[in-house]
Amino acid sequence: MDYQRYIDWADDRIVHDSRKVVLLFLVVTVVFSAGLGGVSTNSGTSQFTTGLPAEEALQEVNDKFSPTFSPDTGSTQLIQQETNVLSKPALLRMLRSQHRLEQRGTLRVTSTSSAASIVAKQLDPEATTTEQQVYAVEAATPSEIDAAVRRAAEQNPRFKSLLSKDFNRKAASASATIGVVTHEVPAGISSGSGQGGSSPLTSIQKQAGFTVSSADHGGITLFGSGIVADEFSNVVGDSLILTVPAAVLFILFFLTIAYRDLADMALGLLALFMAVVWTFGFMGLAGIPFSQMLIAVPPLLLAVGIDFGIHAVNRYREERETGASIQKSMRITTDQLLVAFFIVTGTTVIGFAANLTSALPPIQDFGYVASVGITFTFLIFGVFLPAAKVELDRLRQRYPIPTFSETPLGAEDSALSDVLRGGVVIANRAPIIFLVLILVSTVGASYYATGVSTSFSQEDFLPPEENPDFVEALPEPFAPSEYTVTEVTNFLDERFDTTQSSQATVYVEGPMRNDAALEQMYRAGNNPPDSFVREDGRADSTSIVTVIRDRADEDPEFRRMVERNDRNDNGIPDDNLEQIYEYLLDSSARGQALEYITEDYRSARVVYTVEADATDAEVTTDTRNVADDFRYDATATGSVVVFQAVSDLILESAIQSLAIALIGASVFLILIYNMLEGRPSLGLVNIIPVVVTVAWLGGTMRVLSIPFNALTATMLAITIGLGVDYSVHVTHRFADEFDENDLETALDRTVRGTGGALFGSMLTTTFGIGVLGLAVFPAIGQFGILTALSIGYAFLASLLVIPSALVVWDRVFNADWSVRGILGFGRSRPPAPVDGDD
Structure with missing residues (x-):
């Protein structure tokens, strides 16, 4: 595929039609801004339970077994x-x-x-x-x-x-x-x-x-x-009011260090603002409500946008330092970075889109909006920002616009470059030993991460009982609301007897007129599971059977009717059930009967009492097993069952999206490197630091006792998206340098140039997103901490692991295929000839 002609076309538009490109993007920004007013909010736990079989059954129970009017x-x-x-x-x-x-x-x-x-x-x-x-x-x-x-x-x-x-x-x-x-x-x-x-x-x-x-x-x-x-509604707003200003301050501080030029930094901030406006405007136009899950989207846009912006400006400055013109410098920059940005965008979108396979609508919305937002970020930073930079530097030639430092990060004579070369030094001395150590740590972290717990409860969405002192000392409007819910719930748990038994429900659908209907309902209580409360060896339950027995004790006429239709003398009628039901509905027991059977005799419910110390997982499993014993369609439901179902789906979503994201990203990288470089094996090298980052993050979650909950369930897919961002920049830059230089020189130029930009991006996004740890919404705080860690891990893995992986890759694919070659005794590809060599 001749992809270069598309890149050349884009280069021409950016360099020669820069003013038109800038105007077009500004117009589109105005269009998307019209959708900002249409963004609604959706918070709380109900958004996660919608559509679950257990929740639908509970909804039907509430609708059918409540008095009609x-x-x-x-x-x-x-x-x-x-x-x-x-x-x-x-x-x-x-x-x-x-x-x-x-x-x-x-x-x-x-x-x-x-x-x-x-x-x-x-x-x-x-x-x-x-x-x-x-x-x-x-x-x-x-x-x-x-x-x-x-x-x-x-x-x-x-x-x-x-x-x-x-x-x-x-x-x-x-x-x-x-x-x-x-x-x-x-x-x-x-x-x-x-x-x-x-x-x-x-x-x-x-x-x-x-x-x-x-x-x-x-x-x-x-x-x-x-x-x-x-408080569900207020805690999100208070968290954003508290953390966004702090994030802005950190981002401005580190962007000042990264850009070291006010005009360039203003362009980067404008591009970030446009990415947020486009994404949230799209949400408003598409009718997607803003929920707790989507709190993760702005930090992601900032992380990827800051990275793209610093890379674009830094790469452009590298070319300008050689004396190239504005047009030539930007053309070389976009010719290389559009490809790198496309690879990052493709793999990142795959990572986020993997969440579309989740059965939970909020996680699906997150995957959809994040994918669209990252695509917008690619367009804005890959096309708009370079075109705007061209216009800015042309204006600088005509007008006295202040210009500060234009030196790229990681320049050869800088102290930072010596630090960034650490991975290259290791790669030159002991790459295989280092990779073995990384492999052992990755396998160990992965195994340890299997113990990460899963949580879904209302407490995940509430603030802590006491805010830190510095938060309480903040002036308006940063001071959070006065929260009481967590304090009150803790007080109730501590001071009152909360060990009372709770309940689980089985919703039964079938012809309840059939002779065996009540017998099967009665037999379902035999040999109850461990989590069910026992009474005389049977499950303690309430159902239409209970209503019939209670009425028979009070009404002699009804008792004789039951006895005439009871074949095995166990107090449960077996024949003429419709007459039994009609008698109940015509008596004073009508209201009680309709709490357990519908008037059309097509649905019923059985409420089981469960042990107070039984876990939600045990209650859910046992209730489902009991439901399976019914010959009619029976569904386990109740609040405990619904919340446990969501908890199970959260873990399932996390694992499923991780597998899909890893496989999808790997296939995409192999195909794209084969198409662009003719080296599909570079795609595998590219994915190595991503796997390492995911394993380290999973292990860290267990160390910090952070469970997979409604927000952190997406962290593994997010880590793939952010990790690929860093590793693609390093690998793609190496591929370009390797075409013209020997292995060591290519690695050295890669980590000095791209590593410098990655360092600035890492500091900015780590601190900018890490301040979410200050949020009064615990799930947001956990998300901020994990996102900051994932970015730090991705940076370290890209600059430390990739150089050694590339050395081994070169020995395998460019040296002889003997063991001596792979272990480093074979001769690597010789340096590329320079002008004047024979």
Whole structure:
């Protein structure tokens, strides 16, 4: 394929039509900027659960087994902390808070309950309203209240569950309690397992919090899903406000060092700004919402854009130092770098596009947007920036535009060049020994990385309980919001009995009129798995079978009907099931029955109680196994199952995208080096430092106890993208130098020229992205730290590993094929002849 004519055409446009090129790109920037206003946001965990079979089953359970015309409800917790929440003043504070909330119509309160209400009813059984309960407590003496507390603890099982673990029945004291306020809210609040980025309860709970605090009911804190949703939304914005200015400062500082010229740096910053505008404008025009996953995109654009910009300007300066004209210098620069940028873009896009194979929509969106953004970055830095640089230097010839240092990074007489040559020194002395050591460390790191855990929970999206002191000391607008969710959840875990059993659900679809329908449901509870709670040797569960048995105990006529249709006398009807169901739906048990079977008798649900200390993975596996025992279509679902399914998919996505990215990048590099250089083996050399970088990063994740979560799941694919960026620049520059020089000279010129640009790019992006570690959103902080490490590893691997790999490559492909040649005793390719040689 004659690719050079396309490069020549692009060179001509950049050099001879530079003004038209610049104008065209600016117009396109204005077009994309129109889409910025259309970028919406999507945060929280619900975006990850959408489309999963377990989530769809849970959605159907919520839709089908709720009363048809009943309003959706949500709840707010009133968390009270005092020396003794069961003292008379504390009980009155809780009851008056409940009453005040009930009186506010905008809060849509349907009911309230608390330990204080239970005590008040013990004092006055006729006190059915909160106002009456206030009067009952006000009229009681402290000793009467203490006696009422003891009776409540003895007679009402729910009473103790509302009190902290330090409840002392004899002393009638506890340090904390929980009250519950139920609201009627707009439709949809009850469905789904994930926490969305917004909630109808948010404004209600904010108003409720103000209502309680304004009444000076001290010691009472409000908590609920609306407050959690609000913090989900705020934590991303606060993280960006905190980290972006710091990132900008670091980037400006290191770009100043890298460019050492204000006009050149301004061009680089303009190109970076255009890349971000194009990418986010495209998102707005395409209707792709901005989510936590896409927080990773701007740092990636900065990383690749800064690298491209420094390389373009540095390579151009190398040619200008030889005395070449503006046009000739830029033509040589773009002739080489357009190819290198294309290789980087192709492999990087493959790395990010590998995420499109994920079953999780947010990870798919990340792969799509990152691929498009990197393509935009290639066009802007490969075409616009060189054309703008040509125009700038032409203007400098006509006008007194200040010019500072134009010396390229890594010049031959610089101190930096001696440092960059470290990999070449190793390659000249002991390349094989060094590569063996690298191989051992890579295999060891890879094996160690298999122990990296996987996490998916709401806590991944929340800020830490306490921000660092320096963050708290920041002035507005950098100071983060006041967060309480993590502190409250930790308080609840610590002070209240959270070891109560949770639940898992099996959603059954099939003809429930069939004679064996209830028997198979009953038999599914035999020999329950370890994570299920046992009762009389069977799984503790609730279903339509439970409703039938409870009704039979209360209704003699119904009991006789069940007995007539029970063939094996186990209390489960086997015949005429439709009559059984119709009797239930015509009785007072209708509402209870419809919680477990639909009116068309085509769907049912079974709710199993699971052990509190069982892991989510154990519960999910066991629930799926039980579901498989049903002869009808049965799906394991419930919040535990849904979240575990997402966690499994996160790990699967990470491994799958890694494999696809590595294979795809390797094939692409082999093909492209065969087409461009006639040396496909250079593609394999190119991928070696990438594999090393991925292994080192995986091992580091385990060392730092950073799991694969909603954001870090993409890190391995990102590492391939960024790692290929660095290794391609080194390998491609070497291929160009190797055409005209001997091996050692080619390596030396490569690491001095390209290595200098890589060093500037590495410092800028490592510190610029590394400041994300300051984010109040933990997942962003972990992402920033890992991205900075991956860039540092990619830089070190490219400059240390590639020279030794190229020496061995030369011995294998350009020396004799004997063992002596490979080990270094054969003669490498002789230096290329210079002008005047015979």
